[in-house]
Amino acid sequence: MSRVFRLLNTAACRMAVLAWISLAGGAYAAQPSVPYVPTPQEVVERMLEIAKVGPQDYVIDLGSGDGRIVVTAAKKYGARGFGVDLNPVRIKESVENAGKAGVSDRVAFHERNLFETDLNDASVITMYLLPRVNLDLRPKLLDLKPGTRIVSHDFDMDDWKPEQSVDMTVKAKYGDSPGTSSVYFWVVPAKAAGTWQWRQTVGGKPVSYELVLDQKYQNISGNMRVSGAGTRVQDAKLRGDQISFGFGADVNGSPMKHEFSGRVSGDTIVGTVRFSGGRAQGQSDWNATRVKKTGLPAGGHTITFAGR
Numbered sequence: 001m002s003r004v005f006r007l008l009n010t011a012a013c014r015m016a017v018l019a020w021i022s023l024a025g026g027a028y029a030a031q032p033s034v035p036y037v038p039t040p041q042e043v044v045e046r047m048l049e050i051a052k053v054g055p056q057d058y059v060i061d062l063g064s065g066d067g068r069i070v071v072t073a074a075k076k077y078g079a080r081g082f083g084v085d086l087n088p089v090r091i092k093e094s095v096e097n098a099g100k101a102g103v104s105d106r107v108a109f110h111e112r113n114l115f116e117t118d119l120n121d122a123s124v125i126t127m128y129l130l131p132r133v134n135l136d137l138r139p140k141l142l143d144l145k146p147g148t149r150i151v152s153h154d155f156d157m158d159d160w161k162p163e164q165s166v167d168m169t170v171k172a173k174y175g176d177s178p179g180t181s182s183v184y185f186w187v188v189p190a191k192a193a194g195t196w197q198w199r200q201t202v203g204g205k206p207v208s209y210e211l212v213l214d215q216k217y218q219n220i221s222g223n224m225r226v227s228g229a230g231t232r233v234q235d236a237k238l239r240g241d242q243i244s245f246g247f248g249a250d251v252n253g254s255p256m257k258h259e260f261s262g263r264v265s266g267d268t269i270v271g272t273v274r275f276s277g278g279r280a281q282g283q284s285d286w287n288a289t290r291v292k293k294t295g296l297p298a299g300g301h302t303i304t305f306a307g308r
């Protein structure tokens with residue numbers, strides 16, 4: 001079984017194996033869609049450290065094997081969580097391993113298809129699956145609570161680029177054989193695309209703002225209208241539900257730098273704005289409302305939802 005994973009890690013064979021997986025993909029119900037290959041313990045710990053797992057976290061491992069990721073998350077990092085695996089032998093091993101580690105009160109293991117598992121309690125999702133399976137899971141992962149962290153061993157998410165990736169040399173990757181492991185890390189972004197509007201009092205006068213944001217995964221870009229005049233947004237960042245961006249615009253006849261930061265929650269953003277330059281300096285509250293929503297279908301192009 002481990003040969004499949006070793007093949008996937010050699011560049012020459014990757015495309016052929018991916019093509020085979022694409023043809024075979026989609027039938028996840030009856031048989032495990034991914035062979036059992038355990039993540040080496042040092043990689044498990046690196047995955048959990050990259051995801052900054054701690055006592056507040058709820059970790060779900062998709063295809064949990066012998067339970068090592070969830071058991072380590074509980075024992076070493078104080079988290080809670082569960083694992084799912086289609087193989088009853090793996091579930092039995094996991095329950096035993098949790099007992100030996102003394103964490104049975106904080107973890108659970110379920111014989112269940114990962115595609116039929118409710119992931120909404122997760123603050124962290126871990127996985128060691130296959131490229132095609134990652135891609136089939138991607139829409140479900142992107143619909144999780146903004147800020148949910150996802151960490152994957154060896155396989156990425158195609159054009160959903162990770163926030164961080166690390167390659168590490170592992171002494172015993174497949175049995176006793178050495179190898180290289182890659183760890184990929186994502187944060188589920190809020191759905192921020194659309195047209196946002198707000199008013200701000202600057203230098204004692206009301207100013208109207210409109211922001212049109214485009215989004216592809218966590219990457220955002222946009223255009224502003226400030227009292228009707230257009231300008232391009234700079235340094236736009238979205239991490240989970242935290243958004244920030246800036247721009248320069250003339251306000252009441254003076255050039256002024258604006259720096260916004262806030263939290264996206266549904267169709268509102270609440271945060272602060274800092275102004276500098278011109279006649280007004282300082283900081284004030286920022287409350288924006290989305291008046292038209294756009295979203296990202298699986299193909300990656302922006303579409304418009306029914307607006308309000």
Ligand SMILES: C[S@@+](CC[C@H](N)C(=O)[O-])C[C@H]1O[C@@H](n2cnc3c(N)ncnc32)[C@H](O)[C@@H]1O
Nearest residue numbers: 032033034037038039063065085086113114128
């Ligand atoms: C590569 S192993 C990873 C095990 C463990 N997560 C680790 O990293 O050590 C993949 C596991 O996924 C399980 N699996 C494959 N397809 C599954 C599915 N559709 N639902 C649940 N588990 C699945 C397999 O039985 C196997 O134990």
